[in-house]
Amino acid sequence: MSFKKLDDLGRRLESLEHALSILGADEATHMAVGGGEKRAEAMASLAGMYHAQATAPEIADWIEAAKAEDLDTDRKLAVAEFERNYINATCLPTEFVERRTAATMRSEQLWRELRPRGDWDAFLPALEGVVALVREEAALRAAATGLAPYDALMDQYDPGNRTAEIDAVFADLKSFLKDFVPEALAVQEERLARRPRKTLNAPYPIERQRELGLAAMRATGFDFTHGSLAVSHHPFCGGVPTDVRMTTRYRTDEFLSSLMGVLHETGHALYEQGLPRDWSHWPLGKARGMGMHESQSLFVEMQLARSPQFWEFMLPLVHQHLGEDAVPGWEIEDILNEVNHVERGYIRVDADEVTYPLHVILRYELEQDLVAGTLEASQIPEAWDTKMIEYLGISTINDPKDGPMQDVHWPGGAFGYFPSYTLGAMIAAQLGTAMARDLPDMGEQMRRGDFAAINRWRAERIWTEASRHSTPDLIARATGEKLDADHFKAHLRRRYGR
Amino acid sequence: MSFKKLDDLGRRLESLEHALSILGADEATHMAVGGGEKRAEAMASLAGMYHAQATAPEIADWIEAAKAEDLDTDRKLAVAEFERNYINATCLPTEFVERRTAATMRSEQLWRELRPRGDWDAFLPALEGVVALVREEAALRAAATGLAPYDALMDQYDPGNRTAEIDAVFADLKSFLKDFVPEALAVQEERLARRPRKTLNAPYPIERQRELGLAAMRATGFDFTHGSLAVSHHPFCGGVPTDVRMTTRYRTDEFLSSLMGVLHETGHALYEQGLPRDWSHWPLGKARGMGMHESQSLFVEMQLARSPQFWEFMLPLVHQHLGEDAVPGWEIEDILNEVNHVERGYIRVDADEVTYPLHVILRYELEQDLVAGTLEASQIPEAWDTKMIEYLGISTINDPKDGPMQDVHWPGGAFGYFPSYTLGAMIAAQLGTAMARDLPDMGEQMRRGDFAAINRWRAERIWTEASRHSTPDLIARATGEKLDADHFKAHLRRRYGR
Structure with missing residues (x-):
């Protein structure tokens, strides 16, 4: 039976993936410094075995034969994802x-x-080479999938996402933010005039911050029988669904960046831990895509953890773990002053949720042009600067380091990935609207630190659905409508507007 | 070129081994409790890939062809080990x-x-099944290697070891210990009458014990750019030569068991870290075998770390890390009273270096009879008891738990492994004699905590030789003579005798 062959293949590939995921997490957390070379060699070799097994010509026959077999719905969908x-x-x-x-x-x-x-000039030839290869790749993927070239790239990260839809959603959001960013900054200025930012009572010992982070993870539903928290230079959520490896990093002069990072990664972790266990070895059993994954981390970080209700339960935990004098005299509004601070900046990864989408839309527009051939790599700095001035009112023309050289994505050839970040933020807001409809008591539950119903809602609609539907279909089934920027706009208005 | 094919095969197998080693160490140290099932599945699958690749029929042709190629000495030896x-x-x-x-x-x-x-009676049928399979395996291995059945089993763990030699060496040692154990106990009684065992000043915080263990590792030559220390239920030394994963466990009521365990595992670690780097992917590049590996751990634990000279440098470290009052009023002799305590006991893993060989020889004799078919599993309890009474003067006939059911080796089918432990102790003593000849200053160096020359001596003679020679040849080349129990006997006499 051909489905059985696919099922066995899935188990072999899952084992190699398991090894690669754990080795990758281990490399960032526990590996001895001198172990890197052999680790890289081992992982490259395992990745080669994975590729060889995943692309064996006989798989095409198994897929064709499996399509003709009498299979239940899950298995039919599984065959489609295998394909x-x-x-x-x-x-x-x-x-x-x-x-x-x-x-x-x-x-x-x-x-x-x-x-x-x-040093942009020295880097440019390498980037030109990458752009040429990405155009070639887009054409090859387009030919294989029947999609437009940029869509074919994007489809790897978020199956079903198409520029035809996203262009319109992003245009809507961009035009909203043009006016809204100044409004949010003005509102913030007024608020800070009434309530200035307070000082922290540093240092915050790492061991206590760790306990606080673990308490936040536990409260929001992280399952410690299937995961753990460690330290790494760049925080991530890796590992495998049965053993999620989350990391954070600590500064002793403040504690909010680690805590908010932990909550963000917990959102990713809950998705992985909530995937269906029985077919974790089928592609169908994996998380849907990057945008949907980001929606789960941003749901916890933005929809939950930056709200006043959340801090009614969280602030006592801060005192419990960091001491009564950790934030002396602070009220919830003082915490929100910190975690919801808005600022026009150069750097995408440092941006707040109001300005972040503009960083993404800028890149989304540029990389479409780069793939289409209507923009050359050499023209990036000027095009970048024009958009930065238009969208955020700041210029990076004299500072490529904080301009087009800031991200690893283009140097690494990952075109089509950037939109996932902002799609994630919009999906999170849309899920928030739908959830509030189903759980009118949601705010009260957050105040109590009770996330059971909130998590159950997402488990039913997102996590256990795994890769059963395309990204747009999954959104529509979970929220009752297709992706609409209005929910994110409303969310920003409520939190940052007049 | 066929050697190139073997070389490439070696790299693929090394990558899978790398994954299995790190996944194994990770499982015991950092894995979430619920991750075990998928981990077992992944490791079984990777082990299957390893086996499939290591046993591919074309390898026989590559080996034959490589033998005919014009290769340098290392490569010629490499082909022999591949074979x-x-x-x-x-x-x-x-x-x-x-x-x-x-x-x-x-x-x-x-x-x-x-x-x-x-519950021996309930266990017996399973053990009978294992014994039957081990006899079958011994016959198959004997047919393939041309060795006697038990030798063929032992050869997997210590290439070149033969009962013909070991029987004589063990008989010599056994007859010595018959009289020496009572002597050592009498000497100890007299010493303890003069200097009773002192009390410890517990508790010893884990974090401080960890620092002490790290200091001991550093001093004895562990390379922290290629390894680390973690905690696990059963201490081990795993990982890969470029990233050795050592573990220990802590009790807070005493610190010596963890410290001595750390020193033992450091001996294993130094061997791994000292293997030649350039051909770590050939079988030739691996550590020689279990007996030789144990000799390296026991060299550090027994030859170095239980000597008075060692404690001249170690006792100040204890005070530095555990506090001046850690062992109040203790002198080096008081430490030695603890770490060199001799006692007739039931349990092999709890035995001291004087009585340990008798536990091993008992098993060695019984498992030879079991493989030969002159002893049946059902007869083990009586045979075990007879020998326990003869060798150690204690009976376990009413206590199978602390008798023939104490070890995992037989239930797991690992016959031929036990002798490695005592061979390791004897090799360590023989290396100690030879080293003292070459480094007359060795005791003084230990007093200073200077292990550079001591490690260099072993690096040259053992570690960098990897699997170039059979176990007996490696011993003979390193010490100038074949394995002789006299060195171990002399070592015991010096430490425990009159």
Whole structure:
């Protein structure tokens, strides 16, 4: 029976994925410094085995034969996802993959070296090479999938997302933010005049911050029998669904960046822990995509953890773990002053939720042009600057380090990924609206630190659905409507507007 | 070129080994409790891939062809080790391996369940099944290697070791210990009458014990750029040579068991860290075998860390890390009273270095008879008891839990492994004699905590030799003579005798 062959293949691939995920998390947390070279060699070799097994020609026959078999609904959907993965994995010739891997590895290394001094001119030839390869890749993926070139790139990260829909949603959001950013800044100025930012009572010992983070994870539903928290230079949520490896990093002069980071990663972790267990070895059993994953982290971070209700339960935990004098005289509004601070800045990863989408839309527009060939890599700095001035009123023309050299995505060849971040924020807001309809008591539950119903709602509609539907279908089924920027706009208005 | 094919095979196998080693260490240290099932599945699948790749029929052709190639000495030796490994991996039919794996897994599970209540009768049928399979395996391995059945089993763990030699060495040691154990106990009684055992000043906080252990590792030469120390229920030394994962466990009521355990595992770690780097992916590049590995851990634990000279440098470290009052009023002799305490006991793993060999020789004799068919599993309790009374003067006939049910080896089907422990102790003593000849200043160096020359001596003679020679040849080359119990006997006499 051909489905059985696919099922066995899924188990073999899951084992290699398991090894790669745990080795990757281990590398960032527990590996000895001198272990890197052999680790890289081992992981490259395992990735090669994965690729060889995932692209074996006989799989195409198994898929065709399985389609003709009498299967239940889950298995039918599973075959479709096996096929989607197989096409994605095989549509690039080996010769091209090797060429692209070599080029993007070199370009990423060069970027790490040149970024600190913002040497755009020295970096440009490498980026030009990457752009040329990305155009080639987009054409190959377009041919294999029947999608438009940029859509074919984006489809790897968020199956079903199309520029035809996203262009309109982003345009709506952009035009809203044009006026809303100044409004939010004015409102903030007035508020800070009434209630200035308070000082922290540092230092905050790492061990206590860790206990606070664990308490926040526990309260919001993280399952410690299937995961843990460690320390790494760049926080992440990795591992496998049965053993989620979350990390954070600590500063001793403040505690909010680690705590908010922990809550963000907890959102990712809940999604992974909530996936269906029985078919974790089928592509169908994986989380849907990057946008949906980001929606789950941003749901916890933005919809829950930056709200006043959340802090009614969280502030006592801060005192419990960091001491009564941790934030002396602070009220919930003082915490919100910190965590919801809005600022026009250069750097995407440092941006607040109001200005963040503008950073993303800028990149989304530029990379569409780069893929289409209507923009060349050499023209990026000027195009970037024009949009930065238009969207955020600031110029980076003399500072490529904090302009087009700030992200790893383009040097690494990951085009089509950026929109996921803002789609995630919009999906989170739309889920928030729908949830508030179903759970009118949601605010009260948050005040009590009770996330059982809130998590159950997402578990039923998102987590246990895994990859059963395309990203747009999953949104529509969970919220009753297709993606609409209005929910995110309303969310921003409530939190930051007049 | 066929050697190139073997070289590439070695790299693929090394990557899978790397994954299995790190996943294994991770499982015991950082894995979430609920992650075990998927981890077991992943590791079984990777082990299957390893076995499939290591036993591919074309490898036989590559080995034959490589033998005819014009290779340098290292590569010639490498081909021989590739062949030895290939024969060991392929000499058992898949059908047999599956049968044996299923039986030993079941028997080991049953043992874990029945051991706490010492239910020998319920366990016996499973053990009888394992013994039958071990006899079958010994015959298959004997046919493939041309060795005697028990030698063929032992050869997996210590290549080149033969009962013909070991029988004589063990007989010599056994007859010595018959008289020496009473002597050591009498000497100890007299010493304790003069200097009674002192009390400890517990509790000893775990974090401080950890710092002490790290200091001991650092001093004795552990390279922290290629390894680390964590906590696990059963201490081990795992990982890979470029990233050695050592573990210990802590009690707060005393600190010596963790510290001595750390020093033991450091001995294993130094061997791994000292292996040649360039051909870590050839079988030739691995540590020689279990006996030689144990000799390296016991060299650090027994030859170095239980000597008075060692404690001249170690006792100040204890005070530095655990506090001036950690062992109030203790002198070096008081520490030695603790770490060198001799006692006739039931349990092998709790035994001191004087009585330990008798536990091993008892098992070595019984398992030879079991493999030969001159002893049946049902006769073990009586045979065990007879020897326990003869060798150690104690009876376990009414207590199978602390008698023949105490070890995991037989339930797990690992016959031929036990001798490694005592061979390791004897090799360590023989290395100690040879080293003292070459480094007359060795005691003085230990007093200063200077292990550079001591480690260099072992690096040159043992670690960098990897698997270039059989175990007996490696001993002879390192010490100038074949294995001789006299060195171990002399070591025991010096430390415990009149």
